[in-house]
Amino acid sequence: MILEQFPAIIVVAPLILSFVVNFVGWRNKGFCFPFVIIALSVSLVSAIGILYAVIKHGTIYYHLGGWNPPWGIEYVIDHLNAYVALIVTVIAFVVAIYSKRSIEQEIPGDRIPQLYALLLLNVTGLLGITVTGDLFNLYVLLEIASFSAYALIAIGEKGALIASFRYIVMGTIGACFYLIGVGFVYIMTGSLNMTDVGQLLPDLYYSKAILMAFTFLTIGVVIKMALFPLHAWLPDAYTHAPSAVSALIAPTMTKVGCYVLIRIIFFVFKPHYSIEIMPLTTILGWLAIIxxxxxxxxxxAQHDLKRMLAYSTVAQIGYIVMGIALANKAGLTGALLHILNEAFTKGCLFLVAGAIMYKMGMRDIYQFRYLFEKMPLTMIAFVIAAFSMVGIPPTCGFFSKLYLLLGAIDARHWIFVATLLISVVLNVVYFFNVIRHAYFKPSEAYAHDGGRPEKIAVDEVPLSMLAPIWFTAIGILITGIFSGKIVSTVIQFAIPKCFLGGG
Amino acid sequence: MLEIIVSKYNYWIFVFLLIIGLYSMMTKNNLMKKLIGMNIFQWAIILYFISIGAKRGGSVPIIPGGHGHGVQKIVVHATGYVNPLPHVLMLTAIVVGVATTGIALAILVRIYNSYGTLEEDEIMKELGK
Structure with missing residues (x-):
């Protein structure tokens, strides 16, 4: 029965087709794109099927090759995995459609097959991370996702090479720390299966080796998800990557990192350990605020739109981590909803940045004059996404921030509450700065270069780029309007049980 | 003190190599040296994993008589065998390490072709930062 194989298909489809795309690309570049779409459609259908099955029947256990855990590798999919996997596949699918025209313009033609192959490999890694239930398997898939991201970034403009190299160094340190942590856990428990380790660990909670394992695991993941102060690799990498690549990895990679963090500190290690024995959530909370x-x-402070969005990603990771650090029902609901919101919103914003690059050939915010008249549809989508970042109802951003605020009030963390409100104001400042330059402009300031031209022709990007932008923009509104439904059907089951009773 | 060092010497070697790798990744200006540091860092972890699986006098973890149907039950003394799992994991980790090195070297070649140097400060100067 094919439905039972969905957990494997979701990973295997993009993996196999990434090789196919590479070989097909040698003969004819035109064949690459349909294969990418096929692979991602298969993954998308499987992700929807998995989420449906999980909602209907509860957690799915899939044993690869028929080996029973804890010896074999097990894919465990509960509400949390299915939710994150669906977000990743939707964003990947949307970006793949968008990438066709965008990368044709941005990168040399002979690299297009490689870019598509790497894009599929990246999705393979990300989806693998979300479905796997094995600590070492997670490391390998984390590295698959990271390798393809290094190479994808290196394809970009001038400066991308050095950004990519720095990302390699930081990413490798992160992955190696994670591996050391896995080694310590293996020595102490003799198991690598997450569920199994989760059951074996409580007896060892006061061991120093477990403390080290926990520290290494979290630092490794925190580097991968670019939480301040380990975010230094992110802005350069996201700025110089090709637009479509930024639009793929910015919404997905760091969010998958957040997922891994939740998985490790609340499922592999139990909340009792992460909150009380080793007060990790307190440390994460303060880092998130900063x-x-x-x-x-x-x-x-940024002039470059993509660079601004990259720093905004660093700030948004702060929101998600704060929700995790609050460790109560409302806080975690906010964090998970914010993962969804961030994926759609950052996706939309980076797609818009790519569209502006496509038509105007530049990204300097201060040269965005008349952009609303030239590209009205693109810029309206930008405004919707900016509203979501700021948190104006009925966008999804409003609801996720509302939950975070409720969580902070529940936990009596008044500094968190204050920081949330201040950061909303800061978001207003930088997003409305863009809108101001693109829409309202002091006409006399530009009088010296001819003032306002008489008529500005509408010059929109092609439909295959506009449709993804609007899909994400409408997605922001729909997920906002139906956020109550999303919380009641998926998110509340994704939160560890012990948080549901108390608050 | 000396006893602790000698009895757990594999861990000390691991920590020592790890710190050498981390140090050169953080402080070296030449990108190639950074990459070498990164490799030392990775191989340190691989050595560590292999050392935890090894046993003095341990034999290859193959059960004599094979497996399959009709094989009579053989008593297996786990203490007599090395632990194969960390070694198998490290096969994968070695592949991962080689792939990292490969990508990093490819990028270094392209950096050298476009900037004519591998010194980080000179590249930054060229980029105007």
Whole structure:
């Protein structure tokens, strides 16, 4: 029965087709794109099928090759995995459609098959991370996702090579720390299966080796998800990558990192350990606060739209981590909803940045004059996404921030509450700066270069780029309007059981 | 003190190599040296995994008589065998390490072709930062 094989198909389809795309690309570049779409459609259908099955029947256990856990590799899919996997596949699918025209213009023709192959490999890695239930398997898939991201970034413009190399160094340190952590856990428990380790660990909670394992695992993941102060690789990498690549990895990679963090600190290690024995959530909470403020302030200072969005990503990771650190029902709901919101919103914003690059050939915010008249549809989508970032109802951003705020009030963390409100104001500053330059402009300031031209022709990007932009923009509104439904059917089951009773 | 060092010497070697790798990744200006540091860092972890699986006097973990139907039950003394799992994991990790090195070297070649140098500060100067 094919339905039972969905957990494997979701990973295997993009993996196999990434090789096919590479070989087909030698003969004819035109054949690559349909294969990419086929692979991602298969993954998308499987992800929807999995989410449906999980909602209907509960957690899915899939044993690869028929080996029973804890010896074999097991894919465990509960509400949390299925939710994140669906977000990743939707964004990947949308970006793949968009990438056709965008990369044709941005990168040399002979690299297009490689880019598509790497794109599929990246999706393979990300989806693998979300479905796997094995600690070492997660490391390998994390590296598959990272390798393809290094190479994808290196394809970009001038400066991308050095950004990519720095990302390699930081990413490898992160992955190796994770591996050391896995080694310590293996020595102490003799198991690599997450569920199994989760059951064996409580007896060892006061061991120093487990403390080290926990520290290494979290630092490794935190580097991969670019939480302040380990975010240094992110802005350069996201700025110089090709637009379609930024639009794929910015919404997905760091969010998958957040997922891994939740998985490790609340499922492999139990909340009792992460909150009380080793007060990790307190440390993460303070880092998140600094990330939110510093990321936003850096974003305000940027001229380059993509760089601004990259720093905004650093700030948004702060929001998600703050929700995790609050460790109560409302906080975690906010964090998970914010993962969804961030994926759609950052996706939309990076797609818009790519569209502006496509038509105007530049990304300097201060040269965005008359952009609303030239590209009205693109810029309206930008405004919707900016509203979501700021948190104006009925966008999804409003609801995720509302939950975070409720969580912070529940936990009596008044500094968190204050930081949330301040960072909202900072978000307003940098997003409305863009809108101001694109829409309202002091006409006399530009009088010296001829003033306002008489008529500005509408010059929109092609439909295959506009449709993805609008899909994400409408997605932001729909997920906002139906956020109550999303919380009641998926997210509340994705939160560890012990948080549901208390608050 | 000396006893702790000698009895757990594999861990000390691991930590020592790890710190050498981390140090050169953080402080070296030449990108190639950074890459070498990264490799030392990775191989340190691989050595560590292999050392935890090894046993003095341990034999290859193959059960004599094979497996399949009709094989009579053989008593297996786990203490007599090395632990194969960390070694198998490291096969994968070695592949991962080689792939990292490969990508990093390819990028270094392209950096050298476009900037004519591998010194980080000179490249930054060229990029105007």
């Amino acid at each position: 990330a939110m403020i510093v990321g936003s302030i850096y974003a305000i």
